[in-house]
């Protein structure tokens with residue numbers, strides 16, 4: 001093929017050049033397209049031109065990139081002086097080129113150009129604009145002015161413990177607390193994490209929840225504030241901190257007596273005595289009631305003998321065990337021989353009082369395991385490798401009677417077991433109930449970790465540009481609808497869970513709150529908040545493309561470290577079953593004067609009537625103000641919870657009435673029970689979010705929070721819309737309107753996205769550098 005020459009006969013081809021260029025640039029010309037072009041142009045061209053054209057249209061010999069570039073050059077040079085604002089299609093462009101060249105086309109040729117454009121099926125205006133597009137201009141880097149005061153939002157989020165949170169953020173901003181530039185050797189990481197934990201203890205932050213008499217501040221709320229703010233940084237430090245002060249220290253605080261407190265807590269709080277919380281065993285993780293480690297009381301020596309009967313009964317996953325721990329709170333089955341002066345082995349008859357906690361020294365001052373103690377390292381983990389998780393086995397290790405943490409059960413001076421709670425099961429659950437601080441803390445830390453991921457991804461999304469209209473700056477990826485749909489509901493979820501975990505922590509710190517209810521709420525909120533974080537971190541990583549994969553941008557560590565949040569402090573799925581059991585027993589209690597079965601019928605009938613009479617969702621209204629109404633969301637969430645509760649109670653009741661074993665009955669309804677728990681927790685989260693909106697001073701801040709709450713609620717409804725449709729609560733048109741509203745709110749909140757993540761006040765060094773354009777600058 002020969003190149004186009006702007007002189008001589010070729011000038012006749014000039015008006016067709018844009019079309020021919022676009023046809024080739026779009027891909028390979030089909031035989032049909034070649035025929036069309038040949039027919040449409042044939043009669044307007046000289047024989048010579050026709051030959052030339054045929055050579056350009058030969059699919060066997062397509063133009064080379066150099067020849068295409070030359071065609072483009074001719075078009076652009078000829079069109080240089082055309083009015084830039086004019087929206088031209090390809091036919092217009094061809095005509096204008098001919099005009100500019102001083103050889104205007106006649107009417108028939110103009111007609112042929114228009115027909116050719118239609119036949120080729122290209123969007124002519126866009127194609128012409130792209131053809132003539134100048135270099136893309138530099139994007140304007142500015143984000144819109146925030147519509148609310150970022151500091152005011154930070155103050156609202158910081159809440160009661162603002163000063164403590166600022167103190168921890170300042171600490172995290174110090175060089176000593178800087179993130180690791182890359183993963184380091186396990187031992188080095190563990191030592192480093194121990195050093196950071198020591199630095200926190202030295203500032204008195206570890207002992208905050210301990211009583212003042214033992215060097216603490218008696219302030220569990222502040223302790224949780226430290227814990228979750230630390231979660232902006234290295235999560236290994238957070239977990240080490242939690243194991244030492246929250247779990248190990250907390251077990252002594254909650255299960256021990258004053259002597260235990262005085263003797264141990266000062267050294268636990270200063271980290272002079274590193275310790276472990278040794279509950280899980282290789283054979284029993286979720287089911288801790290059936291742990292197999294034994295602690296047998298021996299009257300003669302007034303000691304307990306702590307023993308691991310077989311390898312599956314060894315303690316497993318125990319934080320602080322592999323390297324640093326010296327004392328461990330060991331959960332074991334308490335066995336008390338019946339006969340005076342006997343041990344179980346000698347006489348075989350003994351009382352079994354269920355799981356209790358014992359303080360067992362595991363390492364000497366030289367750091368070596370004590371006699372009878374075997375310790376193994378769990379090995380390299382997916383994440384949290386700064387924490388030394390290990391396995392511990394006991395070979396008839398003797399500890400004094402005083403080492404039983406005896407708040408709920410003790411051996412008296414006569415060697416007899418005494419407990420203020422007679423039943424083993426009730427005692428066990430009461431004991432576990434005092435340890436829910438771990439769940440509250442993990443839920444709070446999970447929300448903090450999601451804030452870090454969101455702050456990096458949203459700031460990056462506002463800067464990173466890909467694609468865009470011809471001749472204009474490329475578009476920031478956060479301005480794409482799908483990108484907003486991926487990130488904005490997650491941002492709303494971080495705010496939703498923020499208010500839920502803060503409320504939960506407040507309840508936990510409030511001694512007058514119902515402890516059983518707090519325990520149920522902690523289980524449920526921990527499950528949903530940690531799952532949301534895991535999903536959100538992954539979404540954020542993907543939203544940062546390849547940059548998100550770089551270690552320095554933090555997603556690798558965030559993903560690896562938060563993954564296990566769904567498992568430790570109670571496996572999430574198991575925790576949700578705990579929630580549904582509590583809901584069912586509360587349900588039974590509330591209506592104990594009615595037979596459950598009648599009650600279910602009554603409730604379902606009532607619900608059905610309500611749907612028909614006043615379900616706001618059955619109207620055909622789809623306007624935004626209606627769909628954003630907080631009452632509408634609350635009604636839907638309440639209806640789902642009540643309906644699932646009533647229906648699962650009915651299913652269980654039927655099975656139990658038929659004589660089915662309750663374990664089997666619960667198992668047959670397990671999926672339903674988990675759905676109920678999720679519905680319950682989501683309703684609780686929504687209530688807390690709506691309360692927070694109502695409590696905020698009216699103005700831009702409250703307005704922004706209100707829109708976030710609406711987005712979160714509608715997004716959750718959208719996710720589970722099948723259930724509402726299945727139950728006739730929502731109709732198809734409304735379901736579609738919910739989807740549209742999620743998109744609309746996501747777009748509407750987009751200009752606020754950066755201030756909304758800035759309000760989290762994550763220390764700069766703990767955000768990925770891409771959040772500030774580092775590594776992706778133009779120059």
Ligand SMILES: Cc1cc2nc3c(=O)[nH]c(=O)nc-3n(C[C@H](O)[C@H](O)[C@H](O)COP(=O)(O)OP(=O)(O)OC[C@H]3O[C@@H](n4cnc5c(N)ncnc54)[C@H](O)[C@@H]3O)c2cc1C
Nearest residue numbers: 277278279280284285286317318319567568569570571573
């Ligand atoms: C990094 C890390 C640190 C840890 N630190 C400590 C520590 O310091 N101290 C400590 O005592 N423990 C610690 N643990 C242990 C942790 O608490 C347990 O791993 C957890 O309780 C889950 O137990 P498991 O691993 O035995 O899982 P399993 O209980 O075996 O669960 C495995 C799977 O079975 C499912 N499943 C179990 N039961 C049911 C059921 N009834 N119905 C439906 N599904 C079910 C679960 O959902 C899960 O998906 C740690 C664990 C890890 C991974």
